[in-house]
Amino acid sequence: MHIKKITIKNFKSFGKKVEIPLERGFTVISGPNGSGKSNIIDSIIFCLGLHSSSKVLRAEKLTDLIYSGNGRRLGTAEVEIVFEPDNGEELRISRKVRVTEKNYYSNYYINGKPASHGEVVRVLEKAGIYSDAYNIVMQGDVTRIVEMTPMQRRKIIDDIAGISEFEEKKARAIEE
Ligand code: ATP
Ligand code: MG
Structure with missing residues (x-):
């Protein structure tokens, strides 16, 4: 199984919708300092709920993940990851964090249907991805x-x- 595509919308430095297609095998993302390389990794951690603390995502709170380049932080940040299994059906996991004047909401989706964090953890475990394992070597x-x-x-x-x-x-x- 490998990640086929990451779609990032309104998340951290990505104000516009960005689609990142990934081939099988080894991928390198290069760019100047501050251009958003680590934010892509953060988007994966956020979407799959790999860490319970937003501090790992270099954010004080979840709502700090919403793009603030236009001077305010309102609306919805969204990340979708499409997995391509070696055999079987494609798996799509997404997560949104939405902030309104009074409140904020965070929701997970599996193949477009609302799901709990626990359900995301279980579906990833079935694919051999354990959320408490050392999946990502951070900067x-x-x-x-x-x-x-x-x-x-x-x-x-x-x-x-x-x-x-x-x-x-x-x-x-x-x-x-
Ligand atoms: P380096 O090579 O130094 O590791 P990098 O390519 O990994 O850099 P990132 O850490 O991914 O860079 O990106 C940092 C940038 O993201 C900073 O300019 C920061 O202001 C911006 N950023 C973080 N959160 C937000 C946000 N919510 N809205 C807009 N920009 C943000
Ligand atoms: Mg970095």
């Missing part, structure tokens, strides 16, 4: 890993390999 992560002590780095490898879980169980067992 700065590599530098952080390089600058870590060997013990801190070992902890990350243990987490990825799934050893930490057993280490914790072992520590609890020894305590008892």
Whole structure:
């Protein structure tokens, strides 16, 4: 399964509707500083609900994700991701955040139908994408890993390999 297309509307620096088609395999997105490369990654995290905190998206609150280039932040930010499976039907997941004078709303959709965050998590798990896994290497992560002590780095490898879980169980067992 791979991401076939990302459509971004009114999200962060993308004031206009932008469609990003992706081929199978390796894709590189290049551009000057501040041109919106990381915002594309943020759009994926937002749409799939991969992190519960908006801080990961470099936003204080969800509504900060709405395009503000025209001086105000009203309307709807929207991201849609189309997955192309190796076999079977195409999967479309989208998420909107809408702000009105008084309130704001955030909604997920699976193939155009309203869905809960839990339903999105489950449909992604079926496709082998786990929302609590290390899916995205964020800007700065590599530098952080390089600058870590060997013990801190070992902890990350243990987490990825799934050893930490057993280490914790072992520590609890020894305590008892
Ligand atoms: P770098 O190469 O430095 O990592 P980048 O291409 O990853 O840069 P981004 O971090 O994706 O750049 O984009 C940053 C830009 O997005 C900033 O100019 C910021 O003002 C703009 N931006 C963020 N949120 C919004 C918003 N809600 N409305 C309009 N612009 C926004
Ligand atoms: Mg960046």
